[in-house]
Amino acid sequence: MGQKLRIEYFVEPDAAALARRAAQHFVEVTAQATAARGRARLAISGGSTPKAAFELLADAQEPLRSAMPWDKLDLFWADERCVPPDHPDSNYRMTREAMLDHVPLAPERIHRMEGELAPDVAASRYESELRTSFRLEGAELPRFDLIALGMGPDGHTASLFPHTAALRETSRLVVANHVQNKDAWRITLTAPVINRGASVFFLIAGADKAQILREVMLGPRDPERLPSQLIAPSGGILTLLLDKAAASLLPATGGKGMGALERKG
Numbered sequence: 001m002g003q004k005l006r007i008e009y010f011v012e013p014d015a016a017a018l019a020r021r022a023a024q025h026f027v028e029v030t031a032q033a034t035a036a037r038g039r040a041r042l043a044i045s046g047g048s049t050p051k052a053a054f055e056l057l058a059d060a061q062e063p064l065r066s067a068m069p070w071d072k073l074d075l076f077w078a079d080e081r082c083v084p085p086d087h088p089d090s091n092y093r094m095t096r097e098a099m100l101d102h103v104p105l106a107p108e109r110i111h112r113m114e115g116e117l118a119p120d121v122a123a124s125r126y127e128s129e130l131r132t133s134f135r136l137e138g139a140e141l142p143r144f145d146l147i148a149l150g151m152g153p154d155g156h157t158a159s160l161f162p163h164t165a166a167l168r169e170t171s172r173l174v175v176a177n178h179v180q181n182k183d184a185w186r187i188t189l190t191a192p193v194i195n196r197g198a199s200v201f202f203l204i205a206g207a208d209k210a211q212i213l214r215e216v217m218l219g220p221r222d223p224e225r226l227p228s229q230l231i232a233p234s235g236g237i238l239t240l241l242l243d244k245a246a247a248s249l250l251p252a253t254g255g256k257g258m259g260a261l262e263r264k265g
């Protein structure tokens, strides 16, 4: 807390260009990680925005698919709905249909949150999965090479929703979080785990996100109301991949397509 955070935002003209930019970002960061460390561990979000990027990564006609080092990456999730993996609301199902069914990622490299289990059981099992996969000891946090986040119109990210218990969790890696206004349970990585990520980015599209994005990035600090403000990667840089509509209330990029802000983390 208190450390300066540099927020770099990249603005694409429309949703299709944003999806391509996001897919390229996945490939670039994953390739850097595998070149440096021989492997890459990614945590992705669900919702609707990332779907088009996942489809591009899976498109056999696209160079991106063959550029992705599938044999060296392990895929995790930032959050999941507490539903079975074949449920229409499942983040895993969306990812499987958009990408996993079409790429050479081995099943043992796909680390699904088990939304079909009791929420606390699913959270504990995923925490154990992280401890095993990252060979964690004691209070050590997993350091994902890349964490892809979305932002809801209420300022939530992953399943860190406004005024929910998960926002105040500072020791667990993964928790079950009850979301009152959805009357639903979620499984989510906690903010400390997300902030430990080597590279963390938000992927945000649409005019309906412009106001909340401005509040999160430029407004007074109020993470209980704006949980996305909890995201302040320890490396001091946060990346935003935006379409023009979502970026419309941020300082203009002056045609360069890229802007930067500073905020107290």
Ligand code: 6PG
Pocket: 045, 046, 047, 048, 049, 050, 078, 079, 080, 081, 091, 149, 150, 151, 152, 156, 157, 158, 159
């Ligand atoms: C989820 C996501 C969630 C998502 C935001 C944005 O489980 O829904 O992980 O955090 O990123 O709600 O969702 P959209 O991309 O659909 O706007």
